[in-house]
Amino acid sequence: MYEKIQKHLRKEMESIREAGLFKEERIITSPQSGEIELNTGEKVLNFCANNYLGLSNHPKLIEAAKEGLDSHGFGMSSVRFICGTQDLHKKLEKKIAEFFGTEDTILYAACFDANGGVFEPMLTSEDAIISDSLNHASIIDGVRLCKAHRYRYNNADMADLEEKLKMAQEQRFRVIVTDAVFSMDGNVAPMDKIIELADKYDALVMIDECHSAGVVGKTGRGVTELFDIRGKVEIITGTLGKAFGGAIGGFTTGKKEIIELLRQRSRPYLFSNSLPPSVVNAGIKMFDMMAETHELQDKLHSNTSYFMDKMKNAGFDIKPTESAIIAVMLYDAKLSQDFAEKMLEEGIYVIGFYYPVVPKGQARIRVQVSAAHEKEHLDKCVEAFIKVGKKLNVIK
Numbered sequence: 001m002y003e004k005i006q007k008h009l010r011k012e013m014e015s016i017r018e019a020g021l022f023k024e025e026r027i028i029t030s031p032q033s034g035e036i037e038l039n040t041g042e043k044v045l046n047f048c049a050n051n052y053l054g055l056s057n058h059p060k061l062i063e064a065a066k067e068g069l070d071s072h073g074f075g076m077s078s079v080r081f082i083c084g085t086q087d088l089h090k091k092l093e094k095k096i097a098e099f100f101g102t103e104d105t106i107l108y109a110a111c112f113d114a115n116g117g118v119f120e121p122m123l124t125s126e127d128a129i130i131s132d133s134l135n136h137a138s139i140i141d142g143v144r145l146c147k148a149h150r151y152r153y154n155n156a157d158m159a160d161l162e163e164k165l166k167m168a169q170e171q172r173f174r175v176i177v178t179d180a181v182f183s184m185d186g187n188v189a190p191m192d193k194i195i196e197l198a199d200k201y202d203a204l205v206m207i208d209e210c211h212s213a214g215v216v217g218k219t220g221r222g223v224t225e226l227f228d229i230r231g232k233v234e235i236i237t238g239t240l241g242k243a244f245g246g247a248i249g250g251f252t253t254g255k256k257e258i259i260e261l262l263r264q265r266s267r268p269y270l271f272s273n274s275l276p277p278s279v280v281n282a283g284i285k286m287f288d289m290m291a292e293t294h295e296l297q298d299k300l301h302s303n304t305s306y307f308m309d310k311m312k313n314a315g316f317d318i319k320p321t322e323s324a325i326i327a328v329m330l331y332d333a334k335l336s337q338d339f340a341e342k343m344l345e346e347g348i349y350v351i352g353f354y355y356p357v358v359p360k361g362q363a364r365i366r367v368q369v370s371a372a373h374e375k376e377h378l379d380k381c382v383e384a385f386i387k388v389g390k391k392l393n394v395i396k
């Protein structure tokens with residue numbers, strides 16, 4: 001039996017390679033950081049991690065993780081509702097709600113699970129989900145698992161959203177769902193207009209804060225801070241796997257009745273293991289740090305604008321951004337791959353993205369700036385961009 005499918009699988013792999021879509025994994029031998037070491041012995045500056053605040057290797061979080069291990073053990077061996085809830089889990093949920101100014105929080109193993117388990121418990125075939133066309137894969141999967149009517153509006157296109165809201169008036173409840181920051185362009189969702197339309201057409205709003213929380217807004221509270229709409233969004237999902245330490249873990253935070261129902265009915269919560277104490281204790285420490293100071297956000301924001309200015313002055317075509325994601329537009333797929341390769345030779349690790357990850361003819365290098373970067377790192381990155389850009393005739 002296996003032979004038949006084996007042949008099929010080999011063919012599939014061939015076609016992935018032929019299409020140039022095979023994803024190689026580079027092997028890192030150091031902790032995740034602004035500067036990393038590869039298994040080839042090379043040391044490179046890392047501009048492609050979601051380590052926006054530089055917390056992935058932060059001594060205070062490592063210490064808190066160790067304390068969590070010592071005081072609460074290694075693993076939970078249980079889901080939350082059987083015997084997988086420690087005082088630490090409750091404490092972290094409360095901290096997350098305080099951070100976002102929401103009523104209650106529920107933890108998941110990852111935001112992929114939070115998004116996968118948020119719609120189905122709450123909505124039925126009588127309801128509607130109105131989703132941005134560039135939303136994350138986990139939102140798309142979550143929508144698929146739910147029987148609600150599906151409407152898709154073009155990325156951040158408010159006229160299109162309004163059209164879809166009009167169509168969805170037939171349904172009982174409506175939920176507009178959007179990424180807060182879109183990961184390929186770095187643009188933020190126009191939350192002020194979304195809230196206005198939600199009011200006008202009687203819809204709930206859900207945002208996915210994964211690339212936004214910790215980054216966007218003066219103190220990193222995300223798009224609800226940026227647009228001054230704290231408390232006006234019913235559902236927020238997010239991850240502990242990006243700016244917030246980068247380990248693992250996801251959450252849904254928002255209106256308390258919604259969170260209560262998720263604890264009873266959300267399948268990834270009910271049927272998957274509880275987060276380990278070390279991760280939870282480090283999470284608590286991380287939110288304490290966020291409550292004390294926003295110096296990491298200040299550093300990240302100044303790093304981002306410093307880098308943007310230098311790149312624009314050098315003549316690069318940069319997409320407008322309000323996050324720490326900077327899209328350096330090259331348009332040509334092959335060029336984006338050559339560019340990234342040459343950047344690595346210069347000691348800079350960045351990734352070139354092209355169709356189907358981004359639209360055809362929209363290939364780019366995505367740069368992710370971090371508070372872990374120092375001025376000299378940013379300068380070195382810009383110098384490499386200029387050198388490679390000239391060599392490949394991208395800039396003069």
Ligand SMILES: *Cc1c(COP(=O)(O)O)cnc(C)c1O
Pocket residue numbers: 109110111112113115136138179183208210211238239240241249250
């Ligand atoms: C990364 C990401 C996720 C998944 O988060 P995990 O915690 O890694 O599962 C979900 N949504 C968006 C928008 C993301 O960028």
